[in-house]
Amino acid sequence: MHRAQLESFRKRLAEAQNVVVLTGAGVSAESGIPTFRGAGGLWRRYAATDLATPQAWQRDAGLVWEFYNYRRTLMGDKAPNPAHKALAGLEQRWTAAGRRFDLVTQNIDDLHFAAGSQAVLRLHGSLWLVRCLACGEVEENRQVPITSAYEGSGSPDIDAPQRRFSEADLPHCSCGGILRPHVVWFGEGLDARILRAAQRAVEACSLLLVVGTSAVVYPAAAVIPLARQHGACIAEVNLETTPATGLVDYHFAGRAGEVLPEMLAGLP
Ligand SMILES: [Zn+2]
Numbered sequence: 494m495h496r497a498q499l500e501s502f503r504k505r506l507a508e509a510q511n512v513v514v515l516t517g518a519g520v521s522a523e524s525g526i527p528t529f530r531g532a533g534g535l536w537r538r539y540a541a542t543d544l545a546t547p548q549a550w551q552r553d554a555g556l557v558w559e560f561y562n563y564r565r566t567l568m569g570d571k572a573p574n575p576a577h578k579a580l581a582g583l584e585q586r587w588t589a590a591g592r593r594f595d596l597v598t599q600n601i602d603d604l605h606f607a608a609g610s611q612a613v614l615r616l617h618g619s620l621w622l623v624r625c626l627a628c629g630e631v632e633e634n635r636q637v638p639i640t641s642a643y644e645g646s647g648s649p650d651i652d653a654p655q656r657r658f659s660e661a662d663l664p665h666c667s668c669g670g671i672l673r674p675h676v677v678w679f680g681e682g683l684d685a686r687i688l689r690a691a692q693r694a695v696e697a698c699s700l701l702l703v704v705g706t707s708a709v710v711y712p713a714a715a716v717i718p719l720a721r722q723h724g725a726c727i728a729e730v731n732l733e734t735t736p737a738t739g740l741v742d743y744h745f746a747g748r749a750g751e752v753l754p755e756m757l758a759g760l761p
Pocket of ligand 1: 626669
């Protein structure tokens with residue numbers, strides 16, 4: 494990391510009254526959270542794009558829950574890493590000073606909350622929220638297995654026996670409706686309220702920090718131009734350069750868990 498660049502960034506950050514952080518999969522990768530996207534991201538013979546869709550749910554809701562139940566199981570021993578902790582520390586410091594701080598994340602693992610972050614807007618929902626298809630109620634649900642029928646299921650092995658789940662095996666709301674993961678699937682729109690809140694925060698921010706996301710997919714892709722349009726200083730932390738790198742003021746290359754603590758330490 495270039496010392497001069499680092500000093501310059503810290504100075505801009507120290508002056509920033511409103512900070513927005515946008516995070517993606519790169520932040521959680523160091524906690525061992527698989528994304529099931531891209532090469533090697535298969536569960537049995539399925540890519541996430543085959544399972545995290547309304548079509549897959551229509552075809553076989555039991556299989557979709559088996560996949561999410563497996564993802565919940567994987568979270569069991571996962572903990573926030575130094576990147577999550579550095580961001581939680583930044584929020585604490587900023588809000589204690591009466592400044593504004595918002596964290597917008599594309600991740601569904603809730604590790605930002607586990608690290609102590611409070612102002613978190615979850616663009617893509619959460620592995621730990623369920624939504625009733627009948628009454629629309631969204632609630633936290635940390636049951637693993639999601640119902641007793643899923644005990645011992647979910648092996649990612651391609652030869653795993655295909656179990657069939659009946660409607661009675663699925664999780665149900667107290668109203669009797671079926672519960673689905675409260676996660677935004679491919680082809681679904683985002684929660685308009687959360688999207689609007691994220692837009693307002695970005696429009697008002699004086700510094701935007703983009704961490705662990707290439708921001709090529711909407712709405713993340715719109716965040717950098719929006720911040721730019723409103724005159725914010727923009728910094729990016731990523732393993733590689735991204736399509737957004739040309740638009741940012743600072744690009745810090747490396748793992749978020751190593752780079753962020755260094756960037757955020759020793760603020761003037
Ligand atoms: Zn219900």
